[in-house]
Amino acid sequence: MCDFDDIKYLSTRRHFLSRASLGIGTAALASLMAPAAATARLVDGLGRAAGVDGSAGAGAAGLGDPALQVLHHAPRAKRIIYLFQSGGPSQLDLFDYKPLLRQMNGEQLPDSVRQGQRLTGMSANQKSLPLAGSAFNFERHGRSGRWISELMPHTAGVVDDLCFIHSMHTEAINHDPAITFFQTGTQQTGRPSIGSWISYGLGSDNENLPAFTVLLSRSNNYDQPLYSRLWGSGFLPSQHQGVQFRSGADPVLYLNDPAGLGRMDRRRMLDALKELHRAEHARVMDPEIDARVAQYEMAYRMQTSVPATMDLSDEPESTFALYGEKARTPGTFAANCLLARRLAERGVRFIQLYHQGWDQHGNLPTEIRKLAGDTDQPSAALVQDLKQRGLLEDTLVIWGGEFGRTNYSQGKLTADNYGRDHHPRCFTVWMAGAGTAAGTAYGQTDEFGYNVARDGVHVHDFQATLLHLLGIDHERFTFLAQGRRFRLTDVKGKVVRPLLA
Numbered sequence: 017m018c019d020f021d022d023i024k025y026l027s028t029r030r031h032f033l034s035r036a037s038l039g040i041g042t043a044a045l046a047s048l049m050a051p052a053a054a055t056a057r058l059v060d061g062l063g064r065a066a067g068v069d070g071s072a073g074a075g076a077a078g079l080g081d082p083a084l085q086v087l088h089h090a091p092r093a094k095r096i097i098y099l100f101q102s103g104g105p106s107q108l109d110l111f112d113y114k115p116l117l118r119q120m121n122g123e124q125l126p127d128s129v130r131q132g133q134r135l136t137g138m139s140a141n142q143k144s145l146p147l148a149g150s151a152f153n154f155e156r157h158g159r160s161g162r163w164i165s166e167l168m169p170h171t172a173g174v175v176d177d178l179c180f181i182h183s184m185h186t187e188a189i190n191h192d193p194a195i196t197f198f199q200t201g202t203q204q205t206g207r208p209s210i211g212s213w214i215s216y217g218l219g220s221d222n223e224n225l226p227a228f229t230v231l232l233s234r235s236n237n238y239d240q241p242l243y244s245r246l247w248g249s250g251f252l253p254s255q256h257q258g259v260q261f262r263s264g265a266d267p268v269l270y271l272n273d274p275a276g277l278g279r280m281d282r283r284r285m286l287d288a289l290k291e292l293h294r295a296e297h298a299r300v301m302d303p304e305i306d307a308r309v310a311q312y313e314m315a316y317r318m319q320t321s322v323p324a325t326m327d328l329s330d331e332p333e334s335t336f337a338l339y340g341e342k343a344r345t346p347g348t349f350a351a352n353c354l355l356a357r358r359l360a361e362r363g364v365r366f367i368q369l370y371h372q373g374w375d376q377h378g379n380l381p382t383e384i385r386k387l388a389g390d391t392d393q394p395s396a397a398l399v400q401d402l403k404q405r406g407l408l409e410d411t412l413v414i415w416g417g418e419f420g421r422t423n424y425s426q427g428k429l430t431a432d433n434y435g436r437d438h439h440p441r442c443f444t445v446w447m448a449g450a451g452t453a454a455g456t457a458y459g460q461t462d463e464f465g466y467n468v469a470r471d472g473v474h475v476h477d478f479q480a481t482l483l484h485l486l487g488i489d490h491e492r493f494t495f496l497a498q499g500r501r502f503r504l505t506d507v508k509g510k511v512v513r514p515l516l517a
Contacts, residue, residue: 082219084488091487092451092516093412094221096214097356097367099395100414101387102195103239103374106421106436107444107465109150109384112182113163114465117423118149125424129464136189138377138426139437145424147464148434151381160455167388170396177399177408179452179515183459183468186419186440186475191240191375194418194440197475199246201504208250208495210479211366213504214486215256216249217493221363224321228366229359230258231352235373235390236383242370251497254304258368261355263347267326325358339397342390353394357401360411374417377426378435399448408449412485416445423465442468445478450485453517476509484511 108114125145139145154163158175171178188194193203200207208216211228220227230247247258261267296302328344328351335354336343343350349371356367371391376383395415402408420443421436442461448454459471480490483504490509494501 082217084217084493087487088489088492089484089487091485092410093449093485094410095360095363095365095367096412096414096482096486097360097398098210098369098414099353099391099398099416100195100198100368100370101374101391101417102242102370102372103191103376104194104417104419104421104438104443105374105387106376106380106384107182107442108421108423108436109152109380110165110168110388111163111180111444111446112442112461112465113154113165114150114423114461114463116463117147117465120147121149122146122429125464125466129462129466131467133441134189136438139422139424142426145422146429147423148425148429148436151432151434158455160457162455162457165388167385168392170393174396174399174448176455177403177448178446179448179454180457181445181447181459181473181478181512181515182442182457182461183470183472184416184420184443184445184475184478185468185472188419189438189440191418191438192243194438195242195246198418200250201476201479201506205245206250207502208252208256208504209247209258209368210482210504211247211258211368212249212252212256213493214366214483216252216495217488218365218486220365222321225325225359225362225364226259227364228256228258228368229364230260230368230370231355232260232262233347233349233352233369233371233390235349235371235387239372239375242372246370247368251502252495258366261322261326263351267322321362325362326355328354335401338401340393343394349390350394350397353398357398357405357407360402360407361405376421376435377437379433380421380435381433402449410450412450412452412482413448414445414482415447417443419443439466441466442472447515451517452485453515456514458512458514471514473512474508476505477512479505480509481512481515485516 108117123146125147130145150165152165152167154165155172156162157164157172160176162172162175162178162180164172164175186194186197188197188203196205197203199209201210209228211230215227218227228247232242244260247260249255249257259268266272331354339354340350342348343354345351349369352369352371356369359367371387373383373387373390376387399408399413402411402413419438419440422439424436425434426437427435442465459473460469461467462469483490483493490503490505490511494503496502
C-alpha cells in the first residue's frame with residue numbers, strides 16, 4: 017500500500033506526458049539543442065505544429081523548454097522592460113494637459129462629471145471636492161507635438177519614440193489590488209505574474225541568467241509596500257518566479273558559497289543532490305522536485321554570470337552622462353535602468369523595475385518634483401541607450417503605474433499646495449520600441465481629465481497587447497490548474513491594434 021503522497025502524485029499530467037510518446041520527447045530534445053530557434057518558429061496556417069496546439073497546459077513543456085514551442089504569429093518583441101511607477105503617478109501633472117482645471121481651480125467637481133463614482137475612504141467624507149489645476153506648465157514637444165509637463169524634460173526629448181495611452185482604466189481603487197491586477201491579471205492574490213507567464217511561455221535566451229528579473233528602488237521611505245508575490249509564479253512551476261536583484265555585496269540572496277566550500281565542492285554537492293531528487297521524483301512524481309533541481313542549477317551558473325552583469329566598471333563615462341550621476345549609486349532607479357539595459361543585452365526575457373513613492377495624497381507639488389527628478393532622465397536614457405544599440409527594435413519598454421490621480425484636491429487646496437486621491441477611471445501609460453506606434457497618442461479623456469472620452473484601454477486589453485507583441489495569442493496561452501484553464505487576461509481582453517506600428 018502506498019502512502020498519501022504516492023497517491024497524490026501518481027498520475028500528474030507532467031508524469032503522463034513525460035512517458036507518453038517519442039514525438040513529444042523529440043520536440044523537447046530539439047528545443048534543448050536549439051531553444052532560441054524552437055521558440056522563433058511560427059505556427060502553420062492551422063495554428064498547429066509538432067503536436068502543440070498553442071494552449072500551454074500543465075506539463076506542456078519540460079523544465080528546460082519554453083511551453084510555446086511555436087509562437088502563434090510573428091513576434092515584434094523579444095523582451096520587455098517594465099518601469100512600474102508604484103503608487104499611481106498623477107497623469108494631470110505629467111502627461112494629460114487639462115487647461116480647464118486651471119481655469120476652474122477651486123470650483124466644485126460637477127456631479128455630472130463624477131457620475132456617482134465610488135471614492136476612497138480618504139476623500140469620500142470631504143464636504144467639497146475642489147478642482148485642482150496643475151502647478152506645472154505644459155508645452156508641446158517633438159514632431160508629434162505631444163503635451164509634456166515641465167517636470168519631464170528628458171522624456172520630452174524622446175517623445176517621438178513613445179506611444180502614449182491616455183485612456184487606461186482599471187477596476188481597482190486601492191494600491192494592493194490595483195498593482196496585483198496589473199501584474200497578474202486579477203485583483204486576487206496567488207496568480208502568476210506577467211513575467212512568470214512570459215518566462216514559462218518563452219523561456220530564456222541565456223541559460224546563465226533567469227528569464228525574469230526584478231529590481232526595486234524608491235524615492236522615500238513611507239510609501240505603499242511591495243510584496244514578493246507580485247513577481248511570484250503562482251500555480252506555474254516555481255522556477256518561473258522573478259529573481260530579485262539587490263544592491264549591495266550579495267545581489268542575489270543565498271547565491272554565494274558558504275565559507276570553506278569551493279566551487280568544485282558545490283558541484284559535487286549538487287550532483288549528489290540531483291541523484292537524490294531523481295530517486296524521490298521516481299517515487300512520488302512531483303513536478304516541483306524537478307523545479308527545485310532546475311533552480312539549484314541556475315543558482316550555480318549565476319555565481320559567475322551575476323557578478324559580471326552587476327559590475328559597471330566596463331561602462332564608459334558617456335553612459336553615466338546619459339543616465340545621470342545617480343546611476344553610479346546601486347539601488348537607485350537610474351542604476352536599475354542601466355542594469356535593465358545590461359540584462360536585456362544578455363537575453364533576459366522580462367525585466368521588472370518597481371519605483372516606489374508616487375502616492376501623493378498631500379504636498380503633491382513638492383513630492384512629485386522629487387519623483388520626476390529621480391525617474392525622468394533614467395527612463396528617457398534607457399530608451400535612447402536601447403535605440404543607439406539597436407535593441408529598441410525588439411525590446412518593449414513600458415512606463416506607468418497602477419492607476420492615476422483625481423482632478424480634485426484631497427484635503428485643503430491652497431495657492432501652492434494640493435494632493436490627489438486614487439483615480440482608476442483614466443490615467444496615462446507610455447510604451448516604446450518593439451513595433452509600437454512611435455510618436456502617437458491613443459485614447460482621450462474628457463476636458464476635466466476625469467472620464468475616458470474616447471478609445472478606453474482596460475488592463476486586460478493592455479496585457480493582451482503586450483502578449484501579442486511577443487507573438488502570443490492571449491486567448492490560446494493557458495495553463496490547467498485547479499480543474500480549469502487559466503490565462504493572464506482571465507476571460508477578457510482584446511489586442512489594441514492602433515498601438516501597433
